[in-house]
Amino acid sequence: MPVDDEKAARTRDQVEATIRAFSVANWARLHQLAKSFCFKTGWGFDDLLQEAIMRTLQGTRNCPSDVDVVKHLIDTMSSISDGEREKAHNQVPHTPTAQPGVMDAAEPASPEWSAEEHLVYEGGRAEILGLFDDDPVAQDLVEGILAHFDTEQLKELTGLQGTAYNTKRTLVRRRLLKLSPKGRIS
Amino acid sequence: MTERKEAQKGLQSLRQALADDIRDASDEEILAQFTEDVGSPDENAARMRALFEKTVLLANKGRLHAARAGAATHKVSSADSPIPIVEARARLRQVLDAHAHDKSFTLAARKESELSDADVVDMLEVMRELGLLSE
Numbered sequence: 001m002p003v004d005d006e007k008a009a010r011t012r013d014q015v016e017a018t019i020r021a022f023s024v025a026n027w028a029r030l031h032q033l034a035k036s037f038c039f040k041t042g043w044g045f046d047d048l049l050q051e052a053i054m055r056t057l058q059g060t061r062n063c064p065s066d067v068d069v070v071k072h073l074i075d076t077m078s079s080i081s082d083g084e085r086e087k088a089h090n091q092v093p094h095t096p097t098a099q100p101g102v103m104d105a106a107e108p109a110s111p112e113w114s115a116e117e118h119l120v121y122e123g124g125r126a127e128i129l130g131l132f133d134d135d136p137v138a139q140d141l142v143e144g145i146l147a148h149f150d151t152e153q154l155k156e157l158t159g160l161q162g163t164a165y166n167t168k169r170t171l172v173r174r175r176l177l178k179l180s181p182k183g184r185i186s
Numbered sequence: 187m188t189e190r191k192e193a194q195k196g197l198q199s200l201r202q203a204l205a206d207d208i209r210d211a212s213d214e215e216i217l218a219q220f221t222e223d224v225g226s227p228d229e230n231a232a233r234m235r236a237l238f239e240k241t242v243l244l245a246n247k248g249r250l251h252a253a254r255a256g257a258a259t260h261k262v263s264s265a266d267s268p269i270p271i272v273e274a275r276a277r278l279r280q281v282l283d284a285h286a287h288d289k290s291f292t293l294a295a296r297k298e299s300e301l302s303d304a305d306v307v308d309m310l311e312v313m314r315e316l317g318l319l320s321e
Binding site for chain 2: 016019020022023024025027028029030031032033036037039046049050053054057058071074078117121124125128142145146147148169170172173174176177178
């Protein structure tokens with residue numbers, strides 16, 4: 001019986017109908033998420049969202065029937081943006097970081113960490129942290145996230161709990177979203 | 187883990203945290219912050235819905251094209267196009283350049299050089315239907 005197969009993915013008509021019924025809040029959320037994902041991809045957030053919808057409609061990214069369409073679009077945007085960032089990284093000429101004489105100049109550049117990339121990363125990191133110069137606790141929170149701290153560790157680091165912690169996360173989110181046009185979170 | 191991967195993972199964590207927070211925020215919170223930081227959520231929704239309808243139209247044309255291609259019993263060469271493909275590409279570039287800042291087009295659609303001949307012809311057809319192309 002193909003019942004499981006039929007349930008495997010939403011039909012295109014179902015996806016279209018669901019998106020047409022999206023609320024104003026759904027669109028605002030997708031707008032903000034697209035903004036958060038398009039950092040350093042070279043894409044505009046509209047382009048990213050439209051591409052995610054297009055791939056879903058065309059069936060190159062099927063939406064499983066048990067997955068919410070908004071969530072599916074979020075995951076698809078995340079996947080597309082990861083791919084675009086990697087593509088952008090691979091197009092950047094890499095300057096070897098090895099000491100003179102250690103690596104032949106004609107040898108292909110390392111695909112790993114180059115001096116230029118390191119500078120770009122450090123500059124970007126400083127810019128992100130600079131957003132919170134007036135708020136050391138928020139700065140700690142961002143540094144903790146960059147260091148892969150989990151929620152409990154972040155709460156311990158910042159000394160914040162409950163509403164105070166959530167409020168600080170919201171402040172961080174809103175300031176970071178304002179960075180998006182420059183695309184610094186690469 | 188290399189230094190680069192470590193740094194990438196850190197930034198990935200930050201992006202993910204940002205995305206998780208937006209995803210998990212309540213509708214009320216999202217709408218209030220959107221209004222304060224970006225503008226009218228209603229206008230945004232109207233713009234997004236219009237963009238969606240254009241995307242549906244483009245996807246429909248793609249599906250139609252695929253169906254036609256599947257039904258064809260012989261391959262159609264570029265020489266069989268209604269206009270020579272070089273001319274078609276030039277025409278498409280012209281229209282895309284004229285709408286370089288139009289968010290209605292996906293980024294992929296704006297890269298004429300990466301489109302196949304069939305896609306170029308199809309895209310021109312869609313643009314004609316959207317009224318973007320004068321006869």
